[in-house]
Amino acid sequence: MSRKKQQDFTLMHSQNKSGIIFSALVLMLILFFILDLFLGSVTIRPGEIIKAVFNNSDDTTRTILAQFRLPKAITALLVGVALSISGLQMQTLFRNPMAGPYVLGLSSGASLGVAFVILGFSADLSPESIKGFGNWAIAAASWTGAGLVMLLVMMISSRVKNIMTVLILGIMLSSAISAIVSIMQYFSNETMLKAYIIWTMGSLGNLTASQLNVMLFSVLIGVILSLISVKMLNALLLGEDYAKSIGLEVRRSRFVIIAGTSILAGTITAFCGPIGFIGIAVPHLARIIFRTSDHKILIPGTILAGAIVMLVSDIISQMPGSDNVLPVNSVTALIGIPVVVWVILRDQKYRDIF
């Protein structure tokens, strides 16, 4: 009986511990979201924000907040959430700690989809049509591109067990896709090319309200799919055979996970361009923080950690107090790569686990 009590105690204790970490992460998320609104080339004081929110006056502060800072902060949050979940799902599905939407070519696949739309069809798309139907067309094209790459990687990793080999093949795949895009660029006219180049430079700040809506809606679908796949992901940790033997419909689960991952990674690439190293690094951060392999904790943990990391990256890229803005891509790379390097250099016996 006393042992039972002890067990209950330790179980509760570990649940409490996760609870505390979750609360801390939520607080951090709120903090960095607000900081992201304050800090930038024009630093806004807290008082001015409150004034701007409650006064209906049409001053600059209000414009900066409503037109620029708020959409950008929301975008950053969505990017962090979406890329991190897609990375976590890929790492578990492929049982590969090095998997991520960027390194395995999902972002390139999405770019290819977008290139098809912009360079292929939209020569005479007016700005209006881009705002309405065009956003969904671009989103759908990038989902398809990301999904196809996902299936290819799936096929590769079912044949090749070595993690690093899969990684190298993923890099080959994204190079090949980039080559195809380059050829398409070569044969497209000046207007299309300009539209495409502007898209590839992508950042968190250029989104229109309608684009933000499409993105919000798509990320929401992706997050719901990821919550549905929690139990499947836990089973897939054990590999296909064990997952089947404990009762998982592997084929159906893969479909759900691949769909979710493609929608999440594709959407972000469609509207913000390729953003690297968030998807691969954040799941590892969540594992370090929570010390668990359970996706019931890892999925929400990754969502929070991803949002926080991306908000921090955005704050850094705005270079508070100066007029310069760094490409957010470089900031995420500089934050993400050390984590990836740490994972690669971990103790030899952890080489092939995740």
Added chain:
Amino acid sequence: MGDRIRNILSFKNIEIGFTSGKFRHVLLPPLNGSAGNGELIAVIGKNGIGKSTLLRTVAGLQALLAGELTIDSKNIKEYSRVQLSAKIGYISTEIIKVSNMKVYDLVSLGRFPHTNWLGRINATDDNVIMEAITKTGMLEFRDRPITELSDGERQRAMVAMVLAQDAGIMVMDEPTAFLDISSRFEIIQLMHELTRSRNKTIIFSTHDLTMALSQADKIWLLKEQGVIEGAPEDLMLEGAFNTLFDDRKIQFNSNDGSFTIRNDEKGKIIVSGKGEKKYWTEKALIRAGYAVVDSESAVEIEISGPGNSNWKCKTPASSHEFDSIYELVNWIRDNDFIS
């Protein structure tokens, strides 16, 4: 008691193997066999004959190419994945490596067929999990990461996972393959115990014939002609093991169920004496390639009593004394008797 040996699993004329596209590779002729409730069944056969394929097929991980496989008097094809997982559990030879996964987490995954869509562990599940962990003697390792377990501990954790799954049949592919002798005995003893106390049916493949013959209730012997099944003793009496391996190289000893490597016979030697010392001297001579006979040999080894330990080797030409079997055998080898 007749109810206890009810058939829980049986297969009729099944074909096992692989298909890819139109290509169909059948490993063995149609197989027949059955497993009773609460039986410990050892699957024996040469490397590559299809033991793993048979086990994977029986566990529902690989499609049946032909024939009928019945689990709990229902065709396996009528089960959904979740239903099947409540009937039959499986442990492969693959080593699971997941960082941050503790023994408790692993075992709780066994509750997969019984939990809700999120996989939430409730009080009932927790009881079953803790019971499985205790039963397999893993209580002290409950919070240990599975990557830090020894081979034997990991195998017991896997058994605990399948126990938590609460399936009547457990299929294990070479559960003792990586284990040292003491862990091997622990696992076999645990498996044996589960068939007795929990009425589990355990089907496992092994290369350890001596262990299989002494512990299993039934043997499925896989040969090129198909499955031969029966109690180990029956198969022994039928001489089913004699042709299991190439009998020019390996000799089956039907008295104790052991195998010895057959060497080319160099000659015959008489050993006189008695007890332990005689037994081990004969073993050494057989290993060196000599047949031990009672008569009709010019060479005789005399073993003196237990107190004064020496070996006397008498040949027509000479007589030598030795202090150890090692020296004796070396001398015989050097002189290369052919008699």
